[in-house]
Amino acid sequence: MGTAAGCEVVAHFIRHQLELDPSIVVAKVDVKNAFNEIAPASILDVVRAQLPAALPYAEFLLALTPIQTIFNDSHAQITSVHSMADGVPQGGSLSGALFNMGQSTSIRRTSVEHPAVSILLIADDTHIVGKLEDVITIRARYAEIGLVLAATNHRKNVIYGLGTNYSTAQQRMAHDANLHWIPSSLGLLVGGIPIGSPTYMIEKINSTVDAIIAELQQFETYTQGPNGTMRARVQTIFKMIQQCSAQQLTHLLRTCPPTTTAHAARRLDAAIANTIFRLTDCMQYLPSEGSIQMRTVLNRLFLAVRLGGLGFINSEETRDSAYTASLLYCAPRMRDFCPTIGTSATVTASIRELQDTVSSLRARGVTCLDPVDSAVLWTLEPQIGQQKRVSAELQAMRRRAALASLPTGPPRHSAE
């Protein structure tokens, strides 16, 4: 979409529209070998018309002698030359932008022909949101710019809606258009974000956490080499976990409703804490599970470094602030993209979750958030840095607890 937090805007928008009207569907169209097969002429036409200053450079990239790749197989004694006349340069920093420029003419024409349809692009993935009859017509446009669709399977060229009463004729129409219909009990991934039934979203988020936990277990093995030798220092692995583990879930925490991320966030927090305790040989000194002392230990584990903690991200605590901040930022952008959004009296499940989350945060003592009105939400100024502000307030509460728990009197030695 060429906008900040584009993936988040797309995901929130599609989820909101599907929840608002069960007759609306989203089609995800995947182009075969997209970046390598787009016709350079379609890109140059757009650059010439809309960005003439960049035309010489675009021509330099796209209109000169075709790039030739020479491949030599020394075993088979064969040398072959592959010439690439179409497509955008491999690995070029402008290639993504050039590709989208090439698509833009067809996409804009389709938008004009079907004003009720919303078309959202993330790189070469195209998402079309609207009534089924309108959605399937976009396929023909790809042929105009030299592209063909990838082979249809359960992930590519799919159609999905949250409704349960689609007619047989509609399903037949999708089948004839070579689109795979995903049942409403499942869902689809939009920019890596699961959209669909709550069960589907929970499952996908948990599989992401499974992968992170598997990575944590792998990290643990790095401290042990063969025959008891050391491979990596504990400090190195500690730092890797601190910098790279919980952060992998943040994108999903921002874009999925908190009820779907609760269990996964709790699992990840427990896995990180256990891994750190095992790595740093703390298990023998840990207080009993659920005790006040254990809460103090976990509080210090998830407290920011500058406040005296170990600086790990507490996903369970972050999820509320992340989702709230993301929607508060994206809602006005969604209105910019689709002026009719938020004008209906119906409040969708995802917006209700936002209201509940904000109420919950305010009840916990967060003061930087006002109650969310589902009608006004769309016209607010985009709130940048909201997650940071909410997290800072939550951290301040954590810090107060940490300070209160610091010992000041004589020590309590457990060995006595």
Place this chain on the structure above:
Amino acid sequence: MNNAAFNLAIQLLLLLEGIAGSRTNCICGAVTDCFFDHALVCPVVTVRNQTRNTAHSAVSHGLRNGLQARQQSGGYYVAHGEPLMDDYFPRLTATVAAPDLDIARRADIALIATTPDRVGVTLIDVTLAAHNSQHANLDFNVGGAGIFSAQRKHAFYNQMYVTTSADAALVIFAIETSGHLHSEALKDQISASAPHNPGLEFKNILKAISVSVQTARYEENLPRVQRLLSIILQHIRSCLN
């Protein structure tokens, strides 16, 4: 840090009980705390060595490294060695009468500006504070030790120098042994060194410094206290035998 030292630092930071075994008292007779911060203020010279303060130098070294890595983009360079305060701040004449104040003082780090929009020289004085150091001033309380320590340092230097200069600034970098950072005075300095993402840079430097603090606490307190207590226990055992 080696694995044993790092594990111990983390265990200390998490306030885990039992890591000190049954040892409860220092050789001076004072009750030790679970941070072993008593070693910072112990009156027995063998426990606390003022001339070789490893905790202070570990933090100072960590901060110097963090600042040095960003000096080119930050428009400053980190001067070699520890700068003399007299070279940058005019000395008050009254100090001549007080011999204990008439000593050439040094800050820990000097940042010399290379761009005109910054203060010419920023002197940084690193100080460590422990909220539960038992024998320290009563104002040392939880969370307030860093603030008190910074105020005390400023008052101390203000007795000797005119520190309100347009060309030089004095920054006290006070950090508590529990990891709490008092001053954000360096935030501007570090932020300017990374205009593309100052928050992240600041966070990274703090993380690096936190490791230094843990190293410092380990090096300063634990081995020494444990070693001394072991010696005393051995001595008592031999007396009993």
